[in-house]
Amino acid sequence: MSHHLIQLLLPLFDNEGQPCPRSDYRRVRAELSQRFGGLTAFTRAPAEGFWEEKSETARDDIVVFEVMTSELDPAWWAAYRRRLEACFRQDSIVVRAQETRLL
Template structure:
């Protein structure tokens, strides 16, 4: 099995919370495509990175997970690009790892 994880920001670049409907849309799309999804909404993580000017940027993010049999990299690439537009982000991280279901 593969575990797909998506890190989605909770706030736009001006610090305004994204409408809940954006997360609801992601939840519905992934449920429709893969039969289920988990969103970790109660404990946002804090992401930090250095931008090209050397300033440290920060995001509150939530983790979205989907379990799949195989990874279709082209589908996930297109979906990542859609999420980047929807959430007005330069880059949204989607990662995949092998997992053993016990």
């Protein structure tokens, strides 16, 4: 039986460089745990995201939240991503899904 691993790459700072409130992460953790029965949060050592923007390299410190589900609802995830972008004051937040098989 295949499952989907969904990863949310959440920023530690908004577009103005201000730290995102811890309450935002707690709310996301609670929402996803309730909907999917749990989650994994990689928060101890922030990951670094790099991308090219206007011929220079931009970077962001991020934390990663993951959930697994047997059913993938792209419309729900697209709407949830837009909510996260508004909450975390971002132009774009990466939410990606990967089909996976439990061994």
